[in-house]
Amino acid sequence: GAVVSQHPSWVICKSGTSVKIECRSLDFQATTMFWYRQFPKQSLMLMATSNEGSKATYEQGVEKDKFLINHASLTLSTLTVTSAHPEDSSFYICSAEDPMGQPQHFGDGTRLSIL
Amino acid sequence: LAKTTQPISMDSYEGQEVNITCSHNNIATNDYITWYQQFPSQGPRFIIQGYKTKVTNEVASLFIPADRKSSTLSLPRVSLSDTAVYYCLVDLQTGANNLFFGTGTRLTVIP
Numbered sequence A: 001g002a003v004v005s006q007h008p009s010w011v012i013c014k015s016g017t018s019v020k021i022e023c024r025s026l027d028f029q030a031t032t033m034f035w036y037r038q039f040p041k042q043s044l045m046l047m048a049t050s051n052e053g054s055k056a057t058y059e060q061g062v063e064k065d066k067f068l069i070n071h072a073s074l075t076l077s078t079l080t081v082t083s084a085h086p087e088d089s090s091f092y093i094c095s096a097e098d099p100m101g102q103p104q105h106f107g108d109g110t111r112l113s114i115l
Numbered sequence B: 001l002a003k004t005t006q007p008i009s010m011d012s013y014e015g016q017e018v019n020i021t022c023s024h025n026n027i028a029t030n031d032y033i034t035w036y037q038q039f040p041s042q043g044p045r046f047i048i049q050g051y052k053t054k055v056t057n058e059v060a061s062l063f064i065p066a067d068r069k070s071s072t073l074s075l076p077r078v079s080l081s082d083t084a085v086y087y088c089l090v091d092l093q094t095g096a097n098n099l100f101f102g103t104g105t106r107l108t109v110i111p
Helices: none
Strands: A004-007 A010-013 A019-025 A032-038 A045-051 A067-073 A076-081 A090-096 A110-114 B009-013 B018-023 B031-038 B045-050 B053-056 B061-064 B070-075 B084-092 B105-110
Touching (some): A010 A019, A019 A032, A019 A090, A032 A076, A045 A067, B018 B105, B031 B061, B045 B053, B045 B061
Parallel strands (some): A010 A110, B009 B105
Antiparallel strands (some): A004 A019, A019 A076, A032 A045, A032 A090, A067 A076, A090 A110, B031 B045, B061 B070
């Protein structure tokens, strides 16, 4: 079946560093991908919708200059957390729209820890 | 997006059938009901989706009454590996929509 891959799965870095997370659809083309954030023991919260070839749509309260999203191809969307701080530490998950109308496919997430 | 209400947690012994009910009073005509399973440090995995009556696949059944204001996910004979958080979502079937995740139900299977 369709697979969505995220990389890296885990990253630890110093405060002030920028971190890039990749989300790839491995066997289908995804014109739309979604980025979620999940804090411990909480539910997934949508951060933004990534559209291939156009600007991302951000949810209320999510800083677009802080969380840069690029969807340059039909199989890759990237989320860059710029100048990360400890409060940005979280579990980031992407999902991709299935062109065949099936339920969304999720990546396995990236755990980001900012020291 | 229609919001959902689920029990926060449930416990079950191995081998038992588990039924998790979800309320979605404001479900729209074109909305489908989808259930996802999430293990710690992993992304959600699709379990089952339905519109009305009953849907069954190799891992679960989904029961939806005629008014569609609720649904019940049924897991037959759970095992320890079924310990996870289960999310009920309602949205358009096409998948081209952002999904609203409620609190989910944390199922703990006990030996």
